[in-house]
Amino acid sequence: MAGALREAIVDWYGVAARDLPWRRAGVGAWGVLVSEIMLQQTPVARVLPVWEDWMERWPTPAALADEPPGEAVRHWGRLGYPRRALNLHACARAITDDHDGKVPSTYDELRRLPGIGDYTAAAVASFAYGGSHAVLDTNVRRVLARAVRGEEFPPKATTAAERTLAESLIPEVDAPRWAVAVMELGALVCTARAPRCADCPVAGECAWRLAGRPAYDGPARRGQTYAGTDRQCRGRLLAVLREAHGPVPKPALDAVWSDAVQRERALDGLVADGLAEPLADGTYRLPGTVI
Template sequence: MEPEHKRKLHARINGWFAENARDLPWRDPECSPWGILVSEVMLQQTPVVRVLPVWHEWMERWPEPAALAAEPSGEAVRAWGRLGYPRRALRLHAAAAAITEVHGGKVPDTHAALLTLPGVGDYTAAAVASFAFGRRETVVDTNIRRVHARLITGNALPSQSLTAAEMRLADSLLPDADAEAVAWNASVMELGAMVCTARSPRCEECPVLSNCAWVQAGRPEPHYIPKGQAWHGTDRQVRGAMMAVLRQAEGPVLRELLLTGPVDLGAPAADSSLSPLGALHALSAPQEQLERALAGLLRDGLAELSDAGVRLPA
């Protein structure tokens, strides 16, 4: 791509972001690197609207890594609530411990050092280095990949998994200056989240509509059909319901209570009046699925089994 064309893309998308960016707490210049790290972990596969209240609660309770590290990992799991994929809470707790013990309580400020933290991969390391420390890093999430696919390659959707070609494209589009690169990462991500969405893109609001290869090609259909993740009746649903019981409990829960077979409670599992245990039983999960769900929680370190019963990790 010609340098002048890239400069125009940078100017238009960054300019759009400056006028239209959502006011999110982790974008506040006063937000700490720890707050940004927490947000990046919480936002993985989870919408902003669900993350916001939990993020605020976490930052009020644990404003520094040392505060979280000082508590049992089970408290992190309890406070995670219903964000989903609760192993992320365990990873954040482990990262907080490493930051406290190895890095003097300060979040590392380079991509390489961030990668040494438990549970931090390439994306999270790049995002924190960029957004928390202003470093020129190539940040590539699903939203950014989708914008790049449509704008540059003319595809309706990016590849089903991140490819080397996508990373090369992202590297080539990154501005040279640190501050502009940081702005570009945030801007393209926001454009993908708010305008260039997966199912109903609002092309008329796009600042680079006239440059979009996908639009110029006539908006061709995706080259594959995205598969949605099933929920009802799955092991994930049963695990989530079982975790809700453990989060609410003040002490160990008898294993037999968690593994009780289907009970006719006269109300659907979605009924908000049900207790967590009632909601678990209302799923009518077969015995083997309940046992499989509990075994998975124990194996993943999200629960512990003792003579007194099952509880969150100490």
């Protein structure tokens, strides 16, 4: 019966899959790795143009490794979580220095690269190298929670039970195809907000739907305002550095956030994180950049 579920989802993927550039033939492991890091907590629609620009500019890890880290941050644009740009740059240097310029192919090697956790290591090993891993992202967790466990949403943190279930579903043949198919189902049909059960290839065997789509009764899943936070302040400051064509005088940073205490804390945080660099003359710039 697990086999029937898998087959229905993989068949659906055959006709419903999006034509995403990092899925096309000829895209190497570097392109896959770049896409996976950009897609961490970021919608596909916003990643698309940045990925295209990035791959044209830096088609290999060595090309990116030759740049100062600040250039990666600059071209990250407004994708958010800019530490990922630093992580990708550090990946490029580690790949160049320690892996002969080639993105490593095993889960364990990938997992040791900066900013690569369980999901991303499994995804790259699967999608770039055909490996067989449980690729457990938020989409897959939601699909399995509904179809198998009969609950609207998965637990807040990944549990051992979820992992065991995901591993039990890995097919012996073409595991990456199953992994990308079930992810795609979660992204397009079995969505968080308004699932399109009418279009779902496994609606007839979905435990949650068969139970009448009972509402989630677990602990509150959210609650986090953004306005006024250090995160927003950091974002404002970094945007100034990104868009500047030279070292930025302190007053230009002061202008974008009125609370001086919070502003200084945020700026110190950016410097500590390696996202900003103070110069001897009191100006600031993206780390290592010249222009």
